[in-house]
Amino acid sequence: MSSAEQEAPVKILLILPFDRTYRYRKSAFSVAISYAPLTLITLAALVPPHLNAELTLCDEGVSPPVTGGNFDLVVITATASSSPRAYALCRYWRERGARTVMGGAHVTLQPDEAAQYADTVLIGAGEYIWPQFLQDMADGHPQPRYQHRPERGFLPGPVPRRDLLPPRAYMNIATVIADRGCPLACEFCSVQHQWGRKGTARPVAEVIDEIKQSGKQRWIFFDPNLYADRQYSLTLFRALIPLKIRWSGLATLNVTDDDEVFRALCDSGCEGLLIGLENLSQQTMTATGKNCNQVSEYRRQIRRLRDNRIAALGCFVLGFDEDTPESIRDTLRQIPSLGLDLVRFSVLTPLPGTRLWQRMAEEGRLITQDLSLYDNEHVVFQPKNMSPEMLQSLLHEAWRETYRLTAILRRVLHRPGSRFIRLAANLGFRLYARRLRHEKTGLFDPVVVTNNTRKTD
Numbered sequence: 001m002s003s004a005e006q007e008a009p010v011k012i013l014l015i016l017p018f019d020r021t022y023r024y025r026k027s028a029f030s031v032a033i034s035y036a037p038l039t040l041i042t043l044a045a046l047v048p049p050h051l052n053a054e055l056t057l058c059d060e061g062v063s064p065p066v067t068g069g070n071f072d073l074v075v076i077t078a079t080a081s082s083s084p085r086a087y088a089l090c091r092y093w094r095e096r097g098a099r100t101v102m103g104g105a106h107v108t109l110q111p112d113e114a115a116q117y118a119d120t121v122l123i124g125a126g127e128y129i130w131p132q133f134l135q136d137m138a139d140g141h142p143q144p145r146y147q148h149r150p151e152r153g154f155l156p157g158p159v160p161r162r163d164l165l166p167p168r169a170y171m172n173i174a175t176v177i178a179d180r181g182c183p184l185a186c187e188f189c190s191v192q193h194q195w196g197r198k199g200t201a202r203p204v205a206e207v208i209d210e211i212k213q214s215g216k217q218r219w220i221f222f223d224p225n226l227y228a229d230r231q232y233s234l235t236l237f238r239a240l241i242p243l244k245i246r247w248s249g250l251a252t253l254n255v256t257d258d259d260e261v262f263r264a265l266c267d268s269g270c271e272g273l274l275i276g277l278e279n280l281s282q283q284t285m286t287a288t289g290k291n292c293n294q295v296s297e298y299r300r301q302i303r304r305l306r307d308n309r310i311a312a313l314g315c316f317v318l319g320f321d322e323d324t325p326e327s328i329r330d331t332l333r334q335i336p337s338l339g340l341d342l343v344r345f346s347v348l349t350p351l352p353g354t355r356l357w358q359r360m361a362e363e364g365r366l367i368t369q370d371l372s373l374y375d376n377e378h379v380v381f382q383p384k385n386m387s388p389e390m391l392q393s394l395l396h397e398a399w400r401e402t403y404r405l406t407a408i409l410r411r412v413l414h415r416p417g418s419r420f421i422r423l424a425a426n427l428g429f430r431l432y433a434r435r436l437r438h439e440k441t442g443l444f445d446p447v448v449v450t451n452n453t454r455k456t457d
Contacts, residue, residue, distance in 0.1 A: 009054045010138070012047070013071040013098070014040045017078060017085040018060035020375055020444050021436070034062055035220055036170040038160055038177060039077050039104070045158035046130050051138055055164065060085075062169040067092075073137070077104035078114070080351050081375035085446035090117040099142070101133065106371075108194050109353025115144065124148030125180075125195065127157055150196040154203045159210050174216040178207045178236055182225040184252075185289045188317070188348060188356040191224045201232055208239045221249030226273075230261060237264035248272035248311075254292045256301040272311040272341075275302075280331045284320045302339045311341040311422065318395055319348035324385040328394050332401055341411055342425055345398045346376035347391060372446055377436055399433030 016037060018024065040057045047053045058066040074093040078086035083106045090100045103122035107114040114121045120142055122129050129146035136142045162174070181200030182191045211219065226249045227233050233255075240247070246269045253275050256262050277298060279285060285293045305312045314335070318328055335343060350357035350366065351374060360366050365382040373380050377395070379388040386394075401407070408426040412419050 009052050010073065011054045011056075011069070011071045013056045013058065013066060013069070013074045013093075014043055015066070015074065015076045015086075015089060016040055016059045016061065017076060017082040017089060017446075018065075019079070019081040019085060019446075020372055020439070020441075021377060021432075022061040022082070024060060024063055034170045035173065036162070036165055036175050037061075038175055038222060041160035041162055041164055042158065043075065043077075043126060043130060044161040044164055046127065048131055048134060051134060053134075055161075057164050057166075059166070059169070063166060070096075071098045073101065074098045075101045075103070076118070078102060078106045079104060080106045080109075080371050081373070082106075082446075083110075083114075084370075084372045087114075087117040088447045094119070099137070103130070105190060105194055106352070109190060109351070111145065111147075113352075120144055120146070122146050124150070125155060125200075127155060150198050150200070152198050154201055156206060157202050159213065162214070173218045173220055174211075174214055175220045175222055176207065176210060177222040178202055178204070178226075179223050179228055179232060182228045184225070184292065187288050187359070188350070188354060190351050190354050193353055201229065204232070204235050204239050207236065208243070211240075211243060211245065217245050219245055219247040221247060224250060226251040226265075227255040227258075227261065230258065234261050234264055237261065237268040237270075240268035243269070245269050246271045248274070250274045250276075252276070252292050253298065253301045254294070256304045257297075262304075266308045266310070270310055272313065273305065274313045274315065274344075277314045277338075278317045279320055279323075280334055281320075281322055281327065284322045287322065288320065299338055306339055312339070313342040313344060314338065314340040315344045315346070316398070317346055317348050318398065319379065319381075319383050319391050321384045323383070325390060325394060328398070332398055335402065336407065336410070341422055342429060343402050344429065345395060345402070347379050347395050348381070349374055349376045350381055372444060373441075378441070396433075396437050399429075399436065403430040403433050 016039060037059065040059065044055050044057065047055065056066060056069065056071070071093065074089070076086045076089050086102060090102065094100050099120070100118045101120045101122060102114045102118035103126055107121050108123050111121050111123050120133060121144070122133065123146065125148045129148050133142060133146050179201035180191075181195050181197065182189070183197065185192060241264070248271055251273050255265065276290070278288070278290060278293060280295055282295045285291065285295060302312050302314075316331065316335070348356070350360040352371070360381050366380065367382055367388060368380050379392045379395075382388060383391050403426065408423070408430065411426060412423045
């Protein structure tokens with residue numbers, strides 16, 4: 001793009017593609033359980049003002065796809081499960097003369113694959129490389145590949161353009177991220193592969209200013225582990241205390257055993273934590289590299305959350321090499337006694353680029369290359385002690401048994417905190433589980449760019 005053309009607005013379309021489980025459904029209940037993602041509005045905030053850009057944002061999880069318009073640039077973020085959809089969008093918009101750019105988790109882990117579809121790929125964090133690409137495009141020499149190089153210290157970020165979020169598309173709880181890193185080296189996790197071990201946190205003062213400026217009183221932190229760096233966590237929690245907000249986030253359960261940090265967490269307004277319990281076998285936790293999980297301490301640690309009026313959402317993964325049908329069913333029998341407010345299940349998923357994926361490939365255990373199935377809810381590998389079909393059936397059994405109405409009522413009536421919120425969350429998971437059971441897997445077609453979202457429940 002020449003400097004003479006610079007005066008004309010640069011028309012940019014930013015897309016978050018749908019996948020099998022994150023798709024537009026025109027219902028009030030779907031809106032009530034959807035959180036506002038940060039990717040598109042953060043990219044929007046990073047666009048330099050002097051580029052005179054006209055921005056259009058499309059989150060295909062909460063709205064129909066954008067299929068018309070003359071855009072100079074179409075930018076698509078992708079996970080493994082949404083990558084087939086992202087690649088179809090790249091083809092669609094390139095045929096219409098737009099330059100296409102891809103970034104996100106899957107692109108960072110599989111950049112060569114993404115480069116077959118997009119004109120430019122952005123690898124890693126976008127805070128520096130996205131503005132650099134935009135400037136290079138304005139100067140007429142965009143490059144095919146940009147890669148973030150992590151450095152020690154903080155990674156400052158902009159205040160996301162929340163003013164660009166569609167009205168009434170998400171629940172009325174603001175979202176924020178402070179540190180996208182995690183020191184754990186779990187075999188199945190992609191976080192370290194995406195961001196590395198250093199330079200993943202924003203300055204605490206920057207996060208606090210963002211929360212103050214918004215005026216919102218309830219927040220969800222998207223950090224993969226709010227106990228990733230003890231000193232950073234302590235500083236953040238203490239800085240949150242004067243704001244008198246209520247917040248939820250993700251952390252490892254051992255935060256409850258660090259008295260100083262846990263006290264600050266409670267005082268800062270924490271009302272809920274998502275905890276990756278993963279499995280009830282210590283052998284499995286050791287084998288997968290998550291030694292911070294001490295299975296014998298789960299009940300005591302969860303009780304400490306409950307005693308401080310913090311709701312606990314426990315996440316379990318089915319299909320580890322040590323798992324058998326009997327051990328999974330035994331886990332399901334034990335879960336009610338843990339005292340969790342919510343429970344979430346997924347199947348072990350070897351995301352491309354992770355150590356688990358590399359091992360599964362070497363062992364010849366990957367049974368499909370259809371990346372739309374790599375969404376943590378479909379079995380894509382050969383388990384060691386059962387058939388893929390049996391593991392899929394056990395996943396549905398876990399969801400069904402855990403979200404029977406009688407089980408929901410026990411959790412709702414016998415836990416501290418707001419019964420209404422707990423009931424709504426449990427019913428939301430019940431609906432999600434029902435959709436998974438009744439999904440017609442073969443009917444999903446990410447290639448059809450238009451008219452491919454189901455608008456009613």
